[in-house]
Amino acid sequence: MSQPALSPNTRGLHIITWGCQMNVYDSARMADVLQPLGYRPVETAEEADMIILNTCHIRERAAEKVFSELGRLRLICEARKAEGHNTLLAVAGCVAQAEGEEILARAPYVDLILGPQTYHRLPEMVARVARAGKTVIETDFPVETKFDFLPEDAAPQTNGNLTAFLTIQEGCDKFCSFCVVPYTRGAEISRPVSSVMAEASRLVQSGVKEITLLGQNVNAYHGLEDDKIVGLAGLAERLRTIPGLERVRYTTSHPRDMDQSLIDAHKNNPILMPFIHLPVQSGSDRILKAMNRGHTAEEYRDIIRKLRQARPDIALSSDFIVGHPGESDKDFEETLQLVRDVTFASAYSFKYSPRPGTPAAGQPFQVDEDVKDKRLAILQALLREQQDAFNASLVGTVQDILVTNTGRKKGQLNGRSPYLQPVHFEGDISIIGQVVKVRITDQLTNSLSGVLL
Numbered sequence: 508m509s510q511p512a513l514s515p516n517t518r519g520l521h522i523i524t525w526g527c528q529m530n531v532y533d534s535a536r537m538a539d540v541l542q543p544l545g546y547r548p549v550e551t552a553e554e555a556d557m558i559i560l561n562t563c564h565i566r567e568r569a570a571e572k573v574f575s576e577l578g579r580l581r582l583i584c585e586a587r588k589a590e591g592h593n594t595l596l597a598v599a600g601c602v603a604q605a606e607g608e609e610i611l612a613r614a615p616y617v618d619l620i621l622g623p624q625t626y627h628r629l630p631e632m633v634a635r636v637a638r639a640g641k642t643v644i645e646t647d648f649p650v651e652t653k654f655d656f657l658p659e660d661a662a663p664q665t666n667g668n669l670t671a672f673l674t675i676q677e678g679c680d681k682f683c684s685f686c687v688v689p690y691t692r693g694a695e696i697s698r699p700v701s702s703v704m705a706e707a708s709r710l711v712q713s714g715v716k717e718i719t720l721l722g723q724n725v726n727a728y729h730g731l732e733d734d735k736i737v738g739l740a741g742l743a744e745r746l747r748t749i750p751g752l753e754r755v756r757y758t759t760s761h762p763r764d765m766d767q768s769l770i771d772a773h774k775n776n777p778i779l780m781p782f783i784h785l786p787v788q789s790g791s792d793r794i795l796k797a798m799n800r801g802h803t804a805e806e807y808r809d810i811i812r813k814l815r816q817a818r819p820d821i822a823l824s825s826d827f828i829v830g831h832p833g834e835s836d837k838d839f840e841e842t843l844q845l846v847r848d849v850t851f852a853s854a855y856s857f858k859y860s861p862r863p864g865t866p867a868a869g870q871p872f873q874v875d876e877d878v879k880d881k882r883l884a885i886l887q888a889l890l891r892e893q894q895d896a897f898n899a900s901l902v903g904t905v906q907d908i909l910v911t912n913t914g915r916k917k918g919q920l921n922g923r924s925p926y927l928q929p930v931h932f933e934g935d936i937s938i939i940g941q942v943v944k945v946r947i948t949d950q951l952t953n954s955l956s957g958v959l960l
């Protein structure tokens with residue numbers, strides 16, 4: 508969407524976002540906290556007075572990618588300077604958290620370095636850079652939470668979208684062997700119910716129909732309401748009372764926190780979409796143990812059985828890692844077997860990459876790269892087959908489609924199914940924003956087409 512031209516009192520803000528949906532959410536909140544200083548989003552770095560690179564540390568070569576992008580951005584800042592503009596350059600997110608000192612040493616031209624838990628301090632940091640004239644770094648885990656400092660009256664940055672993210676939980680205490688999140692995002696915290704409800708209401712007032720609740724362990728949510736603790740099922744029940752909110756999703760869940768109340772909620776609360784991202788990582792008990800996941804493959808299968816009992820049309824997606832240290836051919840075969848048993852509507856799969864400072868990085872029996880490559884190809888072929896089969900299984904069915912925008916062809920509308928598939932069909936633009944019944948007639952490469960009923 509194109510941005511309006513800047514008025515003389517406003518400054519251009521360009522945020523580059525890498526990584527997960529939570530980073531997308533964080534970038535929007537950084538724009539919110541900078542709004543009172545006059546910063547407004549601009550589309551290119553070349554027209555910005557401040558550039559923020561919001562980084563991701565989850566997989567390999569994260570830091571190198573950041574340094575190479577910073578080199579490119581530095582040139583843009585220098586060109587702006589030659590034209591008489593002073594452009595601030597900031598590095599935010601998980602690489603800033605994990606490698607702040609390294610960035611300071613290798614890229615001293617960066618003005619601000621801030622971790623994911625300190626972006627509410629951005630306005631103060633901007634003032635400090637102006638005073639100090641050298642890099643300001645904020646990568647501690649402050650006692651106050653950023654959620655307490657988000658401007659409540661900031662117009663939600665939804666860009667007229669009908670769907671939005673909302674972070675309700677952040678951080679992780681689970682310490683899976685391979686994962687940097689507990690070190691970069693810090694300890695697990697949940698936002699109070701009232702704060703989530705207020706933000707959800709604001710989003711709905713601005714036209715949002717579908718909210719995806721975000722958290723690294725979103726189903727471990729335990730927000731306070733008065734003196735009581737409310738879980739994710741309870742929160743979804745409260746969200747159901749917001750008039751105009753049609754759909755709620757949540758991601759990412761952990762199998763250990765998939766409790767009976769949440770399983771029951773999928774039966775009783777129609778606002779919850781029947782599509783859950785529930786990473787299992789591996790189908791081998793030996794590897795699940797080495798990963799410190801805290802559950803077995805059978806316990807995962809059992810959760811899926813219960814979910815399908817509660818809501819027969821539920822579909823699953825997952826994350827997988829191949830080649831975790833110690834993974835044998837037999838372990839990998841057990842992962843394939845789990846995939847065959849469960850069947851997934853979609854999935855993400857990755858080669859294990861050692862992350863500095865995590866327990867698995869130092870373990871013996873690292874798996875060869877070519878073995879990882881082969882396993883990944885086999886797993887992805889199977890997952891692709893299942894995804895195609897799932898999409899094909901919807902042809903002939905009637906689905907509830909949230910109509911999101913006009914399509915590329917004249918008279919065509921786009922929408923999304925309960926399973927997040929893009930769906931195209933013919934209809935009048937007046938139904939954009941509604942949930943309508945569409946009979947699915949065809950499966951295309953990455954979408955479905957149908958007829959409006």
Ligand code: 5AD
Pocket residue numbers: 565566685686687786788826827828857858859860861862
């Ligand atoms: N190597 C490969 N994949 C990883 N993930 C997290 N850490 C690593 C790693 N070190 C994957 C997991 C997680 C997803 C977000 O990224 O599958 O669920």
Ligand code: SF4
Pocket residue numbers: 679680681682683686687688689723724761
């Ligand atoms: Fe990482 Fe495991 Fe925590 Fe998920 S549960 S964020 S994979 S440590």
